Amino acid sequence: MLRQLHALVVDDEPHCRDLLCRQIERSCPSIRIMQTAASAREAERLIEDLAPDVVFMDIHMPHRSGLELTGALEDRDFFLVYTTAHDGYAVEALRQEAFDYLLKPIDREDLKTCTRRMTMDFFHKRMRGKGAISPAMRRLEINTSGKRHFVRHKDIVHAEAEGSYTTLHLASGKRLTLSKNLKRVEEMLSNDMFYRTHNSHLVQLERVVSCNYRDNSVQLDSGATVPMAVRKRESLKQKLALVMPA
Numbered sequence: 001m002l003r004q005l006h007a008l009v010v011d012d013e014p015h016c017r018d019l020l021c022r023q024i025e026r027s028c029p030s031i032r033i034m035q036t037a038a039s040a041r042e043a044e045r046l047i048e049d050l051a052p053d054v055v056f057m058d059i060h061m062p063h064r065s066g067l068e069l070t071g072a073l074e075d076r077d078f079f080l081v082y083t084t085a086h087d088g089y090a091v092e093a094l095r096q097e098a099f100d101y102l103l104k105p106i107d108r109e110d111l112k113t114c115t116r117r118m119t120m121d122f123f124h125k126r127m128r129g130k131g132a133i134s135p136a137m138r139r140l141e142i143n144t145s146g147k148r149h150f151v152r153h154k155d156i157v158h159a160e161a162e163g164s165y166t167t168l169h170l171a172s173g174k175r176l177t178l179s180k181n182l183k184r185v186e187e188m189l190s191n192d193m194f195y196r197t198h199n200s201h202l203v204q205l206e207r208v209v210s211c212n213y214r215d216n217s218v219q220l221d222s223g224a225t226v227p228m229a230v231r232k233r234e235s236l237k238q239k240l241a242l243v244m245p246a
Contacts, residue, residue, distance in 0.1 A: 004032040005053035005115075006139065008149070009207055010043040011083065012061040020056060020083065020106060027108050028115040034150065040064035050150050051139055052078050054118060056102075059084040070096055078117050122156075140188060142168075142176055149176060153193060157207045157222045158183050161200040169224065171246075195239050201226040205243045211236065 005022065011017045017036050024031050034050050037043035040061055047055065055078050057066040067089065070080055082093045085104040093101045100114045124131075140156070157169045161182035168176045168185075178185060186194065186202055196202050197218050203226060210219045216228045218236075228236065232237040 004030055005079070005118060006034045006050070006141070007031050007054040007056060008034055008043065008052040009036045009051065009056045010038075010040070010061075010066065011056075011058040012038050013058075014038070016058065016083075016104065023106065023108060023111055024115075024239070029114050030119040040066065044069060048075070051152055053138075054079040055121065056081050056083050058082075059089055060086065067092055067096065070098075079117075079122070080115060089128050101204040128177065138191065140168075141187075142178055144176060144178070151176065153189060153191055154204070154206075156189075156194075156204055157220055158204065158224065158226055159194075159202040160226075169222065171222065173222075180245055193243075195236060197232055197236060198227045198229045205239055208240060211240075 007022075008016055009020055011020065017038070021033055021036065024033060031054065034052055035046050036186060037046050041064065043055070043057070046052075047069045047168065055070075057070060058081060059066045059082055066082060066084075068078065079099040080096065080192075081100045081102060082098050083102045083106060084087065084102060087103055094129055102110055118199045139150045139154050140153065142151060146203065151170065152166065157171055159182060160167045160169065162177070164179070164181050166178045166180055166182050168178070170176065180188070182196075182202060186196060193204055193206065194202050195205055201219060203218060207220045207222065208218055209221050211217075211228060211233075212219070213233065216230055216233075217225050218223050218228050
């Protein structure tokens, strides 16, 4: 299965947004465009809502520049690629630890090289900082009733099997049901934050409040209680020891 990074394209000029989106769709199969933004204000909201892996950020925009927006973001956890028709901002881009700096009109080969490097860094190096994505901030893409949801892994309290379906219980109290079995959801998450306590339940380890070894259950910080298979006791103890503060 092709592994993809999810991207946000930010540019106040519609033809520039459309052109970059077409270039990515045609030449960069490892990048999937989540959304586009026409201003720094809209981009800031979408970055918070969608937690993209990559942001292609125009520099010159009305009211607030791309440099001003990204400079103000705290704990930035995405690959930042500046796109601009001006070549005088490379030094500032380096100061902001941008992953790349592409001059308009964007050369297709330069774009392909950039996306290959990002994919390698994300899926093979997995280093924090300078654009690598923390496990908590990765997202699961879910399609329900024709609507796309992008759910941060950290917001999933636990997942519960319901036959060939799986229900995600989110920190907000919301529930989302997927037409995939729990094993498939576990594979999609592929994240050490989660542990299968039972054939029917997958929990986020940092959400575990306590384990009851008399009735073989796990209490979560949402107030939910989920079953724990006896054969899972010791391995669950070991997993919890790794996430508990020293």
